Amino acid sequence: MTAALQNYRARMRRVLDHIDRHLDDDLDLDSLSGVAAFSKFHFHRQFTATFGLSVHRYVQLARMKRASHQLAYDDALDVTEIAMEAGYDAPDAFARAFRQRFGQSPSSFRKSPDWEPWLAAFGPLEDARSKLMQTTFTKDDVTIRDMPTTEVAIMEHRGSPATLPATIQRFIAWRKAAGLHPSAHPTFTVWRSERRPAQPADYSIDLCVGTDRPIAASGEDIKAGEIPGGRCAVLRVVGYTDNLEPAALFLYREWLPASGEEARDFPIYCRRLSFFPDVPEHETVAELFLPLK
Template structure:
């Protein structure tokens, strides 16, 4: 007698396989933003039918392939402009896959409501406004995902369980060290949606059980937010829950394999309430980085921690490293 998995298990496995294939496409697009994207080649990357791929992509992502690629190119360009490196706008346009400065300027203004030059010029003012909001608590209720509950009724916290708001929980004080980190092979599961309490739930409900089933509980973990929520719409933000794995590890159907690149990073040790880590990220990128003589490069930022020890059950505090890839100005 053949044992057939229950229907819900088959559905979960099917969705996981779709997610793995789509993640390969999203990663491929990010790695080739400066080049024309060929629909047939992307279908092959995903191992989907070339004839149906565009429709499958649009249904899965909620936007067409062309719209997605255009948005990612513009968001990447916006982040580069805001760094203040003085890189020529035309160079950023070409590196983002636009054939001319004029085409880039038109698309940028349509997306962000201003010219690339104005966006760059206004970057310090936007940063100052964010810091002012942190210090005044003015953005305390700006996040629709904020959990409203009495302190003694609060649910347990999990890694990454911060709501992304700018409510200030004390002044940010962290020591930052510049260090070289090795590349790390990781298995990851990806969530697309707001950076908020859903991230903690994703670790608890999806990643942690998968790690336990593969005897990975003691391995270093990494939370990779691929998008800047001040640029990318919350429902489009991508987050990877990652765990370090050996070279011969096979992830099975529910996870994918990637490599976090090594190199020079600014590493800051964070310890505090999970709600405050968003403020720490903002302080590092908006206040520390501009005065450090360094600039962020195109490698992903991430949080590094151990699942078994990152949460203090007595205080509810989270401990981990915030890692920002840097190079000299």
């Protein structure tokens, strides 16, 4: 039974990966049931029973999530192009659907996103993915590296996690204006609090970009700092890297006690190596660093 269940889940995961990789294609029941190798007469019920969403709604949410990221973070794409990529034949149809889901028009969202409705709208999508997409880590997935000191520009986020997307948007806009492209200047996130502190106002992280240039804030609250060098336990995470808490918990709860190592006096942090929607979500990559003595 265990082997059969694992096989069943693997086939369902294959469907989610296929959807992420082919958001521009015709993702109908016939094609997706074929990816899973299930009967098309039962697949839609199997999918809904597994993920709590119909195939149609899952695909809609996945496309709309990509569209919203493009609106917020990529000024080079116009609304018409984003609408077509999201599967809408006309911008006005996309605008109606977008407003219905987020309470804002696409152009208004691009200028000043209201992130709380956005987070609520994609809760069902994240819940669906979490059902089968959890990665099981082992001690063999962890390596120990001697890391050099990295000079960084820092934008601090202090306050509710619900406002983090707005800080990320400002951070991306600033680094674009500063010419600090991710391909040449590494991107780091340093966690200075729990992911869900008792008081949301206590949530605290630093968004960082590696640079040896003088820091020009250009109206943003940017400061110079560094990520100190030294030994680190490193865990590479592939796919759905928005939530790295399971990987962090593995390092703290399982790897560290069994390793005989001691944590150094610097927060856990990550380097993001690829980004959604530049790559499909299941292909995003991040490395998690636990500083060691």
